[in-house]
Amino acid sequence: MTAALHVRNVGWATRGAHIVQGVSLDVQPGEMLGLIGPNGSGKSTVLRLLSGILAPTTGEVLLAGQSLRALPRRALARQLAFVSQMADTQDAIDVWDAVELGRTPWLSALQPLSAEDGRIVRAALAAVGLEHKQRSAWSTLSGGERQRVHIARALAQQPGVLLLDEPTNHLDIHQQLSLMQLVRGLPITKVVALHDLNQALACDRLAVMRTGQLVAHGTPQQILTPALLQDVFKVQVSELVDPQDGALVLRFKPL
């Protein structure tokens, strides 16, 4: 099976500083891969390299077997969508128009939107549960709703792969949980940079970044071990079991 994303020895340097070095990784079709690591470990940069927004200085990224270097921007945007951290606007745009932007890679310069495009936008809004807000102004939305609009816009691109950069940042706890549930349920390949290690438990696999390098990857059970967390995140961890549903919960203490 061809990997949805195949990352081969990728590195990125700017002004002589190596921000990301020697990252190799496969993302399987349909899986949800969590990218974790302390602040400044290079998670966002890796996502930008996977999205093609940054071109790697070394190595290459293959999307379904095709090098990103060889893919025109538009063709790439039809297969892969990227939601960056809390992109904001001052424009008085409404929800429908913001999601409609996701059709951009499918339309030529002067081509009007078809009924089919409208159907896709509606489906994307339905997938994030915002059908009832389609005419609401962007400025009136909560942080969680804004993040859902960004995800709906990404879904309107009809991508096979969705990249999300810390989608639950700045959201309250209810919004965090419902957003993660939404993302988990999307039937496409997902790569998600995450801050909260308890949320990371819900991923199919995790990749751990530290100072620009990939130090480990595997299932959450393999990765979220006391030894690794102490090593990478400088915390002590106790694994607890929720008596209600038997789910694993991580509790952190300073070293």
Add this chain to the structure above:
Amino acid sequence: MLRLILLSTAALAVLAVAILLGVAIGETRLSPTVVYQVLANQLAGAQYPVDPIDQGIVWNYRLARALVAASCGAGLAISGVILQSLLRNALAEPYLLGISAGASTGAVLVSVAGLGAGAISMTTGAFFGAVCAFALVALLAHAAGSGGLRNSAQIVLAGIAGSQLFNALTSLIITKSGSAEQARGIMFWLLGNLSGVRWGDTLLTAGVAVAGIAVCAWHARALDAFTFGSESAAALGVPVRRVQLVLLLVAALITAVMVSIVGAIGFVGLVIPHAARFMVGVRHRRLIPASALMGAVFLIAADVISRTLIPGQVLPIGVITALVGAPVFAGILLKGRGGRA
């Protein structure tokens, strides 16, 4: 499609009415009949008996002037739309960013100081001046940090530095190299004036305005994609660098051509896009034509006011646009308080 045809027809009708009013109103008030008769004589070869003086006022003076005003208004408004969309800054505008001042300097370097010894046109000089000024202001805003051109404070401060520098250079060149008559023209380059406009100017300004609107309309979808910033535009498949380069050069070119013919008219690129967004929303497929039309009508109106406000005197048109624009500028600044304006 039918809707598009109806809207275009309505827009052209509004523009035609504005031009006719611009021609009819003035110190010598001419009746619509006289205006009609002159136009019929000139355009359709009719043989109405019209006073030759009225004929001259309508055809050679006011009509050319109204057409240039319309083209400049549309062109400057479109430049404002481009700059605001690409720089993600509500205060971006050719005049405030110093692009107009740079164009003035480039134009006087050629026309007054004789740069290029007649081999390059004033418009070419204005274009290079505009690009230099924009590059300088962009570098300055970028070097000042915290968001560069996307930060209101940064853009305004860098724009002030750029405008002041280039306006000073313009005054210096004119005073040093120019005759006494040319020295009086300093006001022209700083505030704009439509008095010297002749038929020859209409073709260039109208051509540039129409071409600018067309290029801009072609990129309407790409401009929409910049709503959440250039990174999000890139993620939507827009070739960000190419679109930015093409459209910023178009904005500089429009500004340069307009400045080389009517001087630096301020605030049109600020006031009109905001008013248009208020009326038709933020999507560029509507915003671009609406801004062009409103800019055209606005500058014709400003020209009429500049000619009629003080009897016997013609004010520089930039005075009128600034009287409207400065309060709007203040309003946008206050509205954006606490965040990015």
